Amino acid sequence: MIETLINIAFCVSSVLTLLIFLLPSQYDPRSAPSGESSSRPKTSVQILVLGDIGHSPRMQYHALSIARNGGEVAIIGYADSDPHPDILSHPNISIVPIRPHPAILQTSNKLLFILYGPLKVLFQIVCLWRCLAYTTSPSRWLLVQNPPSIPCLAVASLSCFLRQTRLVIDWHNFGYSILALKLSASHPLVKLALQYEKIFCKSATAHFCVTDAMRSVLKQDFKLQAPILPLHDRPASHFSPIMDPDARIKFLTQLPEAKPMRAALESGEMRVLVSSTSWTPDEDFSVLIEALLQYSALATSQSNLPEILAIITGKGPQKEMYLEKIRILEAAGKLEKVTIRTAWLSVSDYAKLLASASLGVSLHTSSSGVDLPMKVVDMFGAGLPVVGWDRFKAWPELVTEGVNGMGFGSSNELSEQLVQLFGDDKKLEALREGAQKESSRRWDDEWDPIAGKLLGLT
CATH class of the missing domain: 3.40.50.2000 (Glycogen Phosphorylase B;)
Incomplete structure (x- = not known):
């Protein structure tokens, strides 16, 4: 009996020791990113896009604005198409590609979607966790595009907690409402997605949203206490009229x-x-x-x-x-x-x-x-x-x-x-x-x- 308890204790201590060594490194506000020796280090920001970076103009604009104001940016997302040329050329911006999920997990069939969906989410969890916790250096801020909410918000919340990073959610829409287009608003998975979104969004330090109407929904229906800042989309500099x-x-x-x-x-x-x-x-x-x-x-x-x-x-x-x-x-x-x-x-x-x-x-x-x-x-x-x-x-x-x-x-x-x-x-x-x-x-x-x-x- 004593020998069994000793073996259990050894196994538990070994697992705990392994977990401690595997914990991601934390953000240190006293250290500057990329070895900067300035007394006032640059602000470091990770931007998470669980989608094609090249097709996410708003998040690219965020990155360019941060970089132009002296911040250092790592954009995490799928590299399916070329992003804005200034993203590729800016010295303060790096791209961390997420491994795409196997093509077999992509389907428009409702029955297969319910079967393949959890497998796709598990694959994304592994890839996201690797990028947020280990591939990238700890940052001061993590800016997450929402939707998609699953599994972004949960993985980002845990990563920010362990790395002492401040989470900001940029609300473009609601993940549950987009899911409802496939499954219907009354589907149990849609209701579950709504509760998931309401729970994990509360871990954010602040929120951006694209309209005043969305701010009202987040305030009244989601009961958010953190600052909700409407940040309307505006065109970037390369969009300009041709008068002639x-x-x-x-x-x-x-x-x-x-x-x-x-x-x-x-x-x-x-x-x-x-x-x-x-x-x-x-x-x-x-x-x-x-x-x-x-x-x-x-x-x-x-x-x-x-x-x-x-x-x-x-x-x-x-x-x-x-x-x-x-x-x-x-x-x-x-x-x-x-x-x-x-x-x-x-x-x-x-x-x-x-x-x-x-x-x-x-x-x-x-x-x-x-x-x-x-x-x-x-x-x-x-x-x-x-x-x-x-x-x-x-x-x-x-x-x-x-x-x-x-x-x-x-x-x-x-x-x-x-x-x-x-x-x-x-x-x-x-x-x-x-x-x-x-x-x-x-x-x-x-x-x-x-x-x-x-x-x-x-």
């Missing part, structure tokens, strides 16, 4: 997608409509297709309506499904006055496309009702007027109806707006002037007094 109409046409006619329509663009017989989509269920692309069908039918009989070149950017799971629908419609001659093309552009060319197009379209429907589409912010930054789905609470925080954009709630309404704007250049130019005024509101102007102040950088 000839310069816009010149850029458009250089694009491979637009070269065949060069004569129509130069003569003014064609307008360029641009939309950026993730090709997911929360952006119903069929709304735009139906509106373009209606427009094409009207344009064949109304000579004042120009042709439309619709350039769609972005990648996502439903892209091929919609492209097949478009091919069928084109073959049937139902898009006679409309040409739809997809494009994948560099950061600088995308910004120029927005500045050169006639009108932007946002199909973002908002799973929570209190988030906003970043694409509209970019369009305004380029001085591009916008029409967008407006049936959610936060829309008026971004678009001033009739001044810089217009909202719609159906394909019929969108078609009417296209006819109204493309049939009357004065109305379209009035919206462009409003969008150009909106372009003066920049990311740094919003970030410095809010995030910069919190992080001790401004």
Whole structure:
């Protein structure tokens, strides 16, 4: 009996000793990152994106703002596409790639999603823990993009507790509301995800959110006591208007997608409509297709309506499904006055496309009702007027109806707006002037007094 107790005690002590040695190192406020010898060390910040860094513009803007103000940044996320060139070239920014989960764990089938979901989460937990606790040096702050919430918030909370790091959550939306798009709002997993989000978000020192409406939800429904700071999305410096109409046409006619329509663009017989989509269920692309069908039918009989070149950017799971629908419609001659093309552009060319197009379209429907589409912010930054789905609470925080954009709630309404704007250049130019005024509101102007102040950088 005594020998058994001794063996148990030995095993327990061995495990405890091993755990102590394996505990991640803690942040030391007296030491400067990267060996800096300055008496006032740089602020060190980790930014966690459980997604493609290149497709996370807001988190990239955070990184650039921190670095430009003297902070040191490690961005942790998937390296599926190239981030902003300034991210790659800045000496104060490093990228820590997360190992992607096996492709077999990705599925759109609801039954398989419930089976594969836990396996995917376990894989992500291991990868995240390795990056946050061991691969990276301990930092003063950890800024986490939310959603996704699972498993980010739990892993980040534990890592910050052990490393004496301050956690800040940047709320773009709610994880449970996005999950509800796949499983329905009444599904037990969605209810569990909501409780998970409410519990682990309370470990944060502070919170950023993209709208005032979201702040109200976090305050009232999530019962958060820590500071909740609205930090509205604003365009980065590479989005800027092109004031010369000839310069816009010149850029458009250089694009491979637009070269065949060069004569129509130069003569003014064609307008360029641009939309950026993730090709997911929360952006119903069929709304735009139906509106373009209606427009094409009207344009064949109304000579004042120009042709439309619709350039769609972005990648996502439903892209091929919609492209097949478009091919069928084109073959049937139902898009006679409309040409739809997809494009994948560099950061600088995308910004120029927005500045050169006639009108932007946002199909973002908002799973929570209190988030906003970043694409509209970019369009305004380029001085591009916008029409967008407006049936959610936060829309008026971004678009001033009739001044810089217009909202719609159906394909019929969108078609009417296209006819109204493309049939009357004065109305379209009035919206462009409003969008150009909106372009003066920049990311740094919003970030410095809010995030910069919190992080001790401004």
